[in-house]
Amino acid sequence: MIALGQQHLTEIRAHGERDYPYECCGLLIGRFARDGTKLVLETYPISNAREEAAKRNRFLIRPEELLRGERYAREKKLEVIGFYHSHPDHQAVPSQYDLEHAWPTYSYIIVSVSNSRAEDLWSWEMQPDRSRFNKEEIEEFVGADL
Amino acid sequence: MTIMISIPSALRQFAGGQSQIQVEARTAGEALEQLTATHIELRRHLFSDQNALRNFVNVYVNDEDIRHAAGADTQLKDGDTIMIVPSIAGGAAAEQEVVEELPMLSREEIARYSRHLIMPEVGMHGQRKLKAASVLMIGTGGLGAPTGMYLAAAGVGRLGIVDFDVVEASNLQRQIIHGTRDVGRRKTDSARDRLRDINPHIEIETHETRLTSENALRLFENYNIIVDGTDNFPTRYLVNDACVLTGKPNVYGSIFRFEGQASVFWPSAKNASGACYRCLYPEPPPPGLVPSCAEGGVLGVLPGIVGAIQANETIKIILGAEDILVNRLLLFDAWQMKFRELKLRKDPRCPVCGENPTIKELIDYEEFCGLRAEPQARESRLEEITATELKRRIDRGDDIQIIDVREPHEYEIARIPGTKLIPLSQIVNRLNEIDPSRETICHCKGGVRSAKAIDALNRAGFPGRLINLKGGITAWSNDVDPTVPTY
Numbered sequence: 098m099i100a101l102g103q104q105h106l107t108e109i110r111a112h113g114e115r116d117y118p119y120e121c122c123g124l125l126i127g128r129f130a131r132d133g134t135k136l137v138l139e140t141y142p143i144s145n146a147r148e149e150a151a152k153r154n155r156f157l158i159r160p161e162e163l164l165r166g167e168r169y170a171r172e173k174k175l176e177v178i179g180f181y182h183s184h185p186d187h188q189a190v191p192s193q194y195d196l197e198h199a200w201p202t203y204s205y206i207i208v209s210v211s212n213s214r215a216e217d218l219w220s221w222e223m224q225p226d227r228s229r230f231n232k233e234e235i236e237e238f239v240g241a242d243l
Numbered sequence: 244m245t246i247m248i249s250i251p252s253a254l255r256q257f258a259g260g261q262s263q264i265q266v267e268a269r270t271a272g273e274a275l276e277q278l279t280a281t282h283i284e285l286r287r288h289l290f291s292d293q294n295a296l297r298n299f300v301n302v303y304v305n306d307e308d309i310r311h312a313a314g315a316d317t318q319l320k321d322g323d324t325i326m327i328v329p330s331i332a333g334g335a336a337a338e339q340e341v342v343e344e345l346p347m348l349s350r351e352e353i354a355r356y357s358r359h360l361i362m363p364e365v366g367m368h369g370q371r372k373l374k375a376a377s378v379l380m381i382g383t384g385g386l387g388a389p390t391g392m393y394l395a396a397a398g399v400g401r402l403g404i405v406d407f408d409v410v411e412a413s414n415l416q417r418q419i420i421h422g423t424r425d426v427g428r429r430k431t432d433s434a435r436d437r438l439r440d441i442n443p444h445i446e447i448e449t450h451e452t453r454l455t456s457e458n459a460l461r462l463f464e465n466y467n468i469i470v471d472g473t474d475n476f477p478t479r480y481l482v483n484d485a486c487v488l489t490g491k492p493n494v495y496g497s498i499f500r501f502e503g504q505a506s507v508f509w510p511s512a513k514n515a516s517g518a519c520y521r522c523l524y525p526e527p528p529p530p531g532l533v534p535s536c537a538e539g540g541v542l543g544v545l546p547g548i549v550g551a552i553q554a555n556e557t558i559k560i561i562l563g564a565e566d567i568l569v570n571r572l573l574l575f576d577a578w579q580m581k582f583r584e585l586k587l588r589k590d591p592r593c594p595v596c597g598e599n600p601t602i603k604e605l606i607d608y609e610e611f612c613g614l615r616a617e618p619q620a621r622e623s624r625l626e627e628i629t630a631t632e633l634k635r636r637i638d639r640g641d642d643i644q645i646i647d648v649r650e651p652h653e654y655e656i657a658r659i660p661g662t663k664l665i666p667l668s669q670i671v672n673r674l675n676e677i678d679p680s681r682e683t684i685c686h687c688k689g690g691v692r693s694a695k696a697i698d699a700l701n702r703a704g705f706p707g708r709l710i711n712l713k714g715g716i717t718a719w720s721n722d723v724d725p726t727v728p729t730y
Contacts, residue, residue, distance in 0.1 A: 158331035198332035
């Protein structure tokens with residue numbers, strides 16, 4: 098299960114709409130709770146200025162960018178707990194390609210954006226045997242409840 | 244050398260919860276081997292089934308990517324640190340979403356498809372995609388025969404076949420899905436039996452009907468991919484338009500004599516805006532200009548080659564392969580044994596797949612191809628005789644001459660006794676060899692070319708009376724003299 102604040106969901110959706118028809122992406126920063134729940138405390142948008150290259154190799158976040166994000170998280174005593182990206186004009190479902198390029202434990206949030214409007218938003222977690230993604234329950238909290 | 248490896252948070256559960264692990268190694272490759280030897284569960288997340296470092300997994304030695312150094316052979320010093328960092332993939336699926344609900348393979352299926360399964364490009368996952376896929380084949384003739392057989396053998400889960408014809412002896416030279424004992428049977432029945440024999444694990448759906456503007460959209464809706472194995476222009480345009488309107492890929496092939504073409508027409512393809520058949524050929528040729536295989540002949544192997552290419556591309560579409568024949572027209576010449584390739588471009592003004600389409604529903608394709616009005620006009624001028632009537636007149640001793648306008652090699656296969664051979668292409672030049680004072684019967688194989696010959700003679704001012712043998716030598720063989728072979 099992953100818990101996000103209302104404002105984080107709003108930010109992810111807004112990022113997807115802003116970058117439409119291109120894909121947007123970013124990091125989910127927060128902490129792993131003892132019961133395995135992931136708690137998002139911050140979204141970390143990643144600029145996607147290299148659209149042409151990204152289209153070819155389909156990697157949205159390069160390792161250097163992830164390292165930078167991890168360093169930022171560490172300074173705040175937090176961790177990168179997952180990623181989000183948008184599927185312009187496409188379902189919020191991971192592809193076979195996504196499956197071959199993922200790790201378990203992380204949350205992969207996908208928001209589908211059609212005609213500049215964010216629609217479905219789902220979170221996915223890879224099964225440890227790498228055979229499939231499972232839909233992950235999203236719990237929405239209001240900022241002050243922490 | 245003592246090396247410290249940082250374990251990324253996502254993988255710690257596979258490393259006993261540790262965030263750092265110490266190993267002894269001289270190279271980066273050795274360090275990873277050490278790590279995954281003690282923590283076996285980690286291995287599958289770092290290495291592919293082929294034992295290569297997964298392409299999204301990046302390994303840093305003291306902040307330097309080993310891909311920029313010596314890769315796995317990158318040398319290590321005492322006290323170096325290794326970090327493992329993923330790249331994050333994105334992008335909507337190029338292929339259909341297949342994460343959930345792909346059918347499983349039985350033991351028998353795994354044994355049957357083993358040559359597919361051991362190739363990473365197909366593998367278990369690809370084979371399950373094939374099983375989940377459905378393909379509709381238009382026609383089970385020269386092209387449909389090899390396409391259907393290979394798709395069935397490959398394990399495409401549901402195959403639909405549309406045909407309304409009956410197997411004839413002249414089909415067997417190339418339509419290898421049908422056998423000698425099938426002559427006279429419906430092609431759909433014969434094809435179904437053959438496909439079922441090749442692979443009992445797949446579903447076969449027969450549609451014993453002519454494809455029409457009324458039924459095409461409904462039929463296409465139920466399948467992922469359409470394979471065009473038709474032999475005439477109205478159906479080819481119909482298949483194209485119905486594919487564009489339903490968003491299905493149209494795997495196209497055509498054949499004539501020694502030459503074949505293949506392409507994939509797919510305007511709604513992901514990552515590419517593909518041309519459709521109308522972008523390539525906006526207008527059909529004038530009726531009669533391009534002869535059919537029945538008139539012009541076809542090398543029996545040719546549809547085997549072109550149909551196999553169609554099957555190949557169909558399978559690649561299902562597997563989500565990248566280099567399919569979208570925007571590429573493959574030309575093949577079997578006599579010269581040459582392949583050529585033309586680049587196709589989507590026409591923004593295309594009436595069906597362009598920016599402002601004018602064709603939004605299926606039209607009358609016979610009319611579009613000019614095949615409706617013309618025969619009536621011709622009939623009104625053309626005098627005809629049936630084979631039995633001709634026989635009666637010959638037996639009666641009427642003073643008639645018979646001109647055979649076919650080609651010499653056809654004349655060698657079969658002829659009507661007492662005829663004179665003047666091929667259609669020479670008819671006007673050799674007009675003086677025909678006696679205008681006698682009644683003249685013209686014939687060919689089926690009656691089309693002889694009607695053209697009469698038209699040409701009339702226009703050239705031939706003064707005599709010209710009569711067309713209805714149904715040509717084929718009718719003669721069927722109705723008068725069965726010892727004359729049909730071909």
